[in-house]
Amino acid sequence: MWGFESPLSHHQMDGREHRYDRQMRVPAVGPAGQERLAQARATLIGLGALGSVTADLLARAGVGTLRLIDRDVVEWSNLQRQTLYDEADATATRTKVEASIKRLRAINSEIRLEPRPFDLTATNHRELLADSTVLVDGTDNFATRYLLNDFAVITETPFIYAGVVSTYGMVGSILPPHGPCLRCTYPEPPASQETPTCRSAGVIGPAVSVIAGLAATRALQVIVESDEIQGNFQYIDVWSGEHSSLRAPQDPDCPCCQVRDFAWAEARRGTRAAEPLCGGGAVHVPPSEQPPDLHATASRLAGSVEALERGPSFLRFRSGELEVYLFADRRALVRGTEDPGRARALLSETVGS
Numbered sequence: 001m002w003g004f005e006s007p008l009s010h011h012q013m014d015g016r017e018h019r020y021d022r023q024m025r026v027p028a029v030g031p032a033g034q035e036r037l038a039q040a041r042a043t044l045i046g047l048g049a050l051g052s053v054t055a056d057l058l059a060r061a062g063v064g065t066l067r068l069i070d071r072d073v074v075e076w077s078n079l080q081r082q083t084l085y086d087e088a089d090a091t092a093t094r095t096k097v098e099a100s101i102k103r104l105r106a107i108n109s110e111i112r113l114e115p116r117p118f119d120l121t122a123t124n125h126r127e128l129l130a131d132s133t134v135l136v137d138g139t140d141n142f143a144t145r146y147l148l149n150d151f152a153v154i155t156e157t158p159f160i161y162a163g164v165v166s167t168y169g170m171v172g173s174i175l176p177p178h179g180p181c182l183r184c185t186y187p188e189p190p191a192s193q194e195t196p197t198c199r200s201a202g203v204i205g206p207a208v209s210v211i212a213g214l215a216a217t218r219a220l221q222v223i224v225e226s227d228e229i230q231g232n233f234q235y236i237d238v239w240s241g242e243h244s245s246l247r248a249p250q251d252p253d254c255p256c257c258q259v260r261d262f263a264w265a266e267a268r269r270g271t272r273a274a275e276p277l278c279g280g281g282a283v284h285v286p287p288s289e290q291p292p293d294l295h296a297t298a299s300r301l302a303g304s305v306e307a308l309e310r311g312p313s314f315l316r317f318r319s320g321e322l323e324v325y326l327f328a329d330r331r332a333l334v335r336g337t338e339d340p341g342r343a344r345a346l347l348s349e350t351v352g353s
């Protein structure tokens with residue numbers, strides 16, 4: 001027979017047209033909502049525990065484009081809760097973006113995936129977050145959340161806040177210009193020494209699933225333009241069953257959405273000091289002044305370091321028990337130590353930054 005086989009007839013033959021059937025039967029979604037999902041771009045910031053689960057749910061739901069931003073690599077300590085990754089990813093220490101793309105592509109080959117293996121900063125956030133239908137929080141730090149809040153208010157982009165630690169967590173919907181922004185409710189980020197992290201307090205997988213499920217629900221509500229979009233903050237402890245809801249009013253003196261002082265977006269706030277990562281056993285070093293030419297650096301290091309390897313967006317090598325990743329966006333990750341000074345010393349003696 002002449003001509004091309006219609007994709008529809010192919011789909012009818014293998015049942016693909018039923019992919020979203022059960023979801024479209026939910027009246028709040030319906031065929032119109034499904035079409036909105038197909039047209040949407042959800043930007044996920046962070047592909048750790050929460051980001052793994054929300055990315056999986058949104059990919060399966062048929063969100064047309066997922067933009068995936070993460071700065072980290074897969075480690076063994078991630079596998080207990082970061083459901084996109086497996087032992088092969090940890091063995092190969094793949095970047096989380098690279099490993100997620102592989103997994104999400106296998107889950108749904110019909111959606112677009114936009115890999116962004118970068119550290120989100122005040123300098124690059126406008127480009128990385130642009131043209132998003134919704135921003136979904138999978139970060140592990142408040143500086144990035146306040147940066148996301150600034151961007152959400154400036155560009156009137158919905159932002160779904162999510163955080164989890166130990167057995168409890170919280171979600172919130174920031175829906176500018178309507179309702180309170182993050183700073184109306186929480187004017188200042190908590191002091192870092194007061195904040196339990198998944199490193200200091202641990203975290204259980206089920207708490208991640210519940211909080212990520214609530215965050216993905218809110219992202220779906222925004223995308224399908226539901227009449228019932230929740231604008232509150234919701235807290236749940238999955239172990240005790242305790243839960244509460246907080247709906248703060250818009251603060252008429254809010255430094256962000258009212259005074260419009262965007263301290264994080266304008267890089268007047270937010271620390272980018274070298275910091276140990278939540279996964280443990282690694283130090284993240286913020287961008288150096290000089291953009292590294294990965295190719296030239298690889299040539300220069302050849303012979304003087306072990307296991308030198310070029311990835312799609314990074315350069316990797318070993319020096320004794322330490323392993324270094326240099327990323328194209330100028331930051332570095334040093335594994336095998338939690339001492340920022342030792343990480344910086346190794347970088348200056350090898351790559352000279």
Ligand SMILES: [Zn+2]
Nearest residue numbers: 181184254257
């Ligand atoms: Zn506000």
